[in-house]
Amino acid sequence: MEELLEVLKKVKPGVDFENNSNLIDEEILDPFDIVSIVAAINEEFDIQITAKDIVPENFNSIDKMYALVEKLEEE
Amino acid sequence: MTIVSLNFLAFIAIVSLIYFIMPKKIKWIVLLLASYVYYFISSKELTGYLIITTISIYLVARGLEKVDIKQKIECEGKERQLKKQLKNKAKKKKKLLILFAVLVNVGILVFLKYCNFLSENINNLLNLVKINYELPFRTIILPLGISYYTLQAISYVVDVYRGKCKAEKNIFKVALFLSFFPQMLEGPIGRFEELSHQLCKPHEFEYNRVKFGIQLMLWGFFKKMVIADRAGLYVNEVFNNYSQYSGIIIVVAVILYTIQIYADFSGCIDIVRGTSQIFGINLAENFKRPFFSKNIQEFWRRWHITLGAWLREYIFYPISFSKACMNLTVKSKKIFKGYIGNLIPAAFSLFFVWFVNGIWHGASWKYIFYGLYYYILTMIGMLFEPVFKIIINKLKINVNSFSYRLWQMIRTTIIVLGGMLIFRASRLKVAWEIFKSIFTFENIGKLFNGDLFRIGITSGDFIIVVIGVVIMFVVSLLQEKGINIREKISRQNVIFRWILYYGIIFTIIIFGIYGPGYDASSFIYGQF
Numbered sequence: 001m002e003e004l005l006e007v008l009k010k011v012k013p014g015v016d017f018e019n020n021s022n023l024i025d026e027e028i029l030d031p032f033d034i035v036s037i038v039a040a041i042n043e044e045f046d047i048q049i050t051a052k053d054i055v056p057e058n059f060n061s062i063d064k065m066y067a068l069v070e071k072l073e074e075e
Numbered sequence: 076m077t078i079v080s081l082n083f084l085a086f087i088a089i090v091s092l093i094y095f096i097m098p099k100k101i102k103w104i105v106l107l108l109a110s111y112v113y114y115f116i117s118s119k120e121l122t123g124y125l126i127i128t129t130i131s132i133y134l135v136a137r138g139l140e141k142v143d144i145k146q147k148i149e150c151e152g153k154e155r156q157l158k159k160q161l162k163n164k165a166k167k168k169k170k171l172l173i174l175f176a177v178l179v180n181v182g183i184l185v186f187l188k189y190c191n192f193l194s195e196n197i198n199n200l201l202n203l204v205k206i207n208y209e210l211p212f213r214t215i216i217l218p219l220g221i222s223y224y225t226l227q228a229i230s231y232v233v234d235v236y237r238g239k240c241k242a243e244k245n246i247f248k249v250a251l252f253l254s255f256f257p258q259m260l261e262g263p264i265g266r267f268e269e270l271s272h273q274l275c276k277p278h279e280f281e282y283n284r285v286k287f288g289i290q291l292m293l294w295g296f297f298k299k300m301v302i303a304d305r306a307g308l309y310v311n312e313v314f315n316n317y318s319q320y321s322g323i324i325i326v327v328a329v330i331l332y333t334i335q336i337y338a339d340f341s342g343c344i345d346i347v348r349g350t351s352q353i354f355g356i357n358l359a360e361n362f363k364r365p366f367f368s369k370n371i372q373e374f375w376r377r378w379h380i381t382l383g384a385w386l387r388e389y390i391f392y393p394i395s396f397s398k399a400c401m402n403l404t405v406k407s408k409k410i411f412k413g414y415i416g417n418l419i420p421a422a423f424s425l426f427f428v429w430f431v432n433g434i435w436h437g438a439s440w441k442y443i444f445y446g447l448y449y450y451i452l453t454m455i456g457m458l459f460e461p462v463f464k465i466i467i468n469k470l471k472i473n474v475n476s477f478s479y480r481l482w483q484m485i486r487t488t489i490i491v492l493g494g495m496l497i498f499r500a501s502r503l504k505v506a507w508e509i510f511k512s513i514f515t516f517e518n519i520g521k522l523f524n525g526d527l528f529r530i531g532i533t534s535g536d537f538i539i540v541v542i543g544v545v546i547m548f549v550v551s552l553l554q555e556k557g558i559n560i561r562e563k564i565s566r567q568n569v570i571f572r573w574i575l576y577y578g579i580i581f582t583i584i585i586f587g588i589y590g591p592g593y594d595a596s597s598f599i600y601g602q603f
Contacts, residue, residue, distance in 0.1 A: 030372075031387055033423070035421065036404075038395075039404040039405070042401065043405060051392040052236070054388075054396070065518060075159075075164075
């Protein structure tokens, strides 16, 4: 989780990733942020997040993103 | 049968009557039959294209589901490596199926809508290299709503591929999703998982819901017939005879065209959403007060929302997450680092988004340029964002102040006006000619000497348009503050309510602009 938080803060500094669980619904992250975050996560965790994983439920909070990373790592 | 006609109102009355008296089980069949009757009246033998699209996406979605089921069965109890191999094999099959669905449906659209545009450009190219051969042109007759239902069809199969929705087992339910009659003309572009269950669920007559639906329709008729069609009289005169006008006359024409297209398109969507609400179906919102936007990106999140969402889901994300774009992201970050490193992949993906946005509107270079106009301005905005931030900090500008918000809204509106000029001009070259002719200030006096009222519309018409725009603005302002106007009205006493209803009805009847046969003129976005 710490590793993911570091990645997120690097891509989008100034966002309260620890506490906010409506990052997409409240439009804190826009489509460009999502693309940058996915590119950074793919590189850092050596996984392949694709367009089919891009649903608000997967990116609304750091917990959801971490769950997605774990799921893809298992696959 | 345009949706602003007495025939359409009679059609809704008959269909809703049958819908509400029919047993629950077959209510959705009433909607399907009504939709196909409506479609056949509008498109006759071209209905065949809609049927081909329906069958193709039904079969592909079912195929995708079968591949998934087969893969799951084969994977049971297998080792991880073998599972991965089987998954990749299934993925390849699914990709082929998607490719087939996209080729068939985009192919029909290209063949019907873009063939002459392609022929013209290929012929120009052949001429340039002095090859004496000309591709033929054909008469273009488009099936109703093809640009809209094709996008819905693609979204359905891609959503099944992505696992976002399940493949529908009943082909007639897929047919209803694609053909639901209110939205055939101008959308909104619906998504299967949001729309299908609403279409197929039986809805009983509910007084408040039907009342709200009719109110929304009335509001749409008001915007379309009183504001849009009246403003259109001036706009048509100026744009059809652009060489005779310049300066302030053109500026007023561009402003009126922007008002016209907004009142026309959002008015149509209100009628469509109101009609659907009568049947208990909530269609997606397509407009959220776009002229309150502080930048172009926000404008496009509030204007033609369902098209923007479609482009984001099915163009922007797939391209952004393609291997080529991901490699570009990694490389550009290594070379440029920081802000520019993030910007390059966004620029790559956004190019396709705006190109498709432009060409979707029509087979012409002016529409492609219209898309690229927004692309270039978006990229300039993104490129200089850090510079703007520094300037704002240095000048200590309060970005939350009313004056700064107002400046942002005016700036966005001016950019939108530029886009509308391109959109309305008959050709790209004409748009440029019209743009150049704005910069003469000799006729500014025409604003005050009454000349303006001799161009297509009278001073009385101008006053009606201005009052209409003020009403639209007040309504938008209240909605922006989160006030539900229809609910507020329903809480007023009965005398006030009925005075208001009759007021709107008589305003539409008296001040509405009518075309031949007492039908309002056709919708601007209906031609796409």
